[in-house]
Amino acid sequence: MDRLDAIRLFVRLVECGSFSAVGREEGIGQPAVSKQIVALERHLGAQLVLRTSRRVVITEAGQTFYESAKQWVDDFDAIESSVGERQQLPRGLIRINTAPAHGRLCITPLLPEFFRRYPDVSIELSVSERQVDLVGEGVDLAIRHGRLVDSSLTARKLSETDFVLVATPGYLAAQGVPTRIPDLDKHTCIVFAKGRERYPWALKVGRETVSYVPHGSLLTGDAEHIRAAVLCGLGISQAPFWLLAEEIRSGQVQVLLPQSQPERVPIHLVYAAGRRVPMRVRVLIDYLVEAFQ
Numbered sequence: 001m002d003r004l005d006a007i008r009l010f011v012r013l014v015e016c017g018s019f020s021a022v023g024r025e026e027g028i029g030q031p032a033v034s035k036q037i038v039a040l041e042r043h044l045g046a047q048l049v050l051r052t053s054r055r056v057v058i059t060e061a062g063q064t065f066y067e068s069a070k071q072w073v074d075d076f077d078a079i080e081s082s083v084g085e086r087q088q089l090p091r092g093l094i095r096i097n098t099a100p101a102h103g104r105l106c107i108t109p110l111l112p113e114f115f116r117r118y119p120d121v122s123i124e125l126s127v128s129e130r131q132v133d134l135v136g137e138g139v140d141l142a143i144r145h146g147r148l149v150d151s152s153l154t155a156r157k158l159s160e161t162d163f164v165l166v167a168t169p170g171y172l173a174a175q176g177v178p179t180r181i182p183d184l185d186k187h188t189c190i191v192f193a194k195g196r197e198r199y200p201w202a203l204k205v206g207r208e209t210v211s212y213v214p215h216g217s218l219l220t221g222d223a224e225h226i227r228a229a230v231l232c233g234l235g236i237s238q239a240p241f242w243l244l245a246e247e248i249r250s251g252q253v254q255v256l257l258p259q260s261q262p263e264r265v266p267i268h269l270v271y272a273a274g275r276r277v278p279m280r281v282r283v284l285i286d287y288l289v290e291a292f293q
Contacts, residue, residue: 003040006043007072009026010036010066018056044065046062074277094123094284095124096125096139097125097126100127102145103125105245114287134153134271134272140278145265147266153272155270156268157266158267160264161241161267162264163239163261164238164239165201165255166230166237167230167233167235179257184214188216190220190234190235191219192221193219193220198219205260214238226243227239231244271285
């Protein structure tokens with residue numbers, strides 16, 4: 001048994017939750033992964049996982065070992081990356097999390113150049129509207145929108161974005177162009193909502209920011225559907241500028257009430273504080289910061 005490989009496989013098993021998923025990722029069969037984990041358990045003298053027909057359950061001993069092993073693997077990768085040509089050619093897997101629409105529109109288009117620069121690095125891009133637990137879910141980097149409140153994370157600012165009121169010229173030609181906030185009451189709004197809770201729009205009146213609760217026929221908790229609904233001419237919505245940037249620049253979508261736009265919202269890259277950041281992760285952080293600027 002190569003102990004280093006076995007420990008790496010165990011760390012990925014905890015994070016993936018599946019022997020077959022780890023096998024696919026590493027290009028080996030599921031039995032080979034299982035054999036390595038069994039050998040590691042035998043070497044440690046402790047059961048790390050419970051195997052059932054449907055899922056893998058990590059034992060208490062396994063969770064304790066994972067927390068130390070994850071840090072050890074990261075530290076080992078950082079040491080490797082700092083020696084010789086590894087400093088110029090980082091390698092390994094980076095796990096990054098972002099919102100679905102932001103990943104598709106703003107992150108994925110930047111990856112071809114990144115992979116050209118760093119051909120030995122691979123990226124596992126997961127998408128979620130919720131804020132993931134970086135340490136608990138084995139995520140190296142996450143992109144967060146809005147003011148940060150978690151002091152246990154280290155942050156690098158990527159950019160800021162305007163939140164704009166938008167609609168298509170076709171919708172506005174049929175329904176009229178609002179010139180004041182009260183005019184929105186006469187329009188069909190596309191509403192961002194979670195469950196039945198409608199998220200209010202932040203709008204500026206003079207020096208103050210007020211909340212406006214939109215009303216409309218379509219409620220959705222997904223930014224991609226907000227985008228699609230606006231482009232279909234279903235009504236007015238408030239959205240981050242990046243969601244419809246190309247359409248706004250081309251005139252396919254029109255910005256409304258610019259004098260009522262709220263303050264810009266920051267976008268940050270965040271990662272767990274107090275941990276050594278592997279070279280492969282550092283180069284991605286620097287690349288994204290540079291690209292967004």
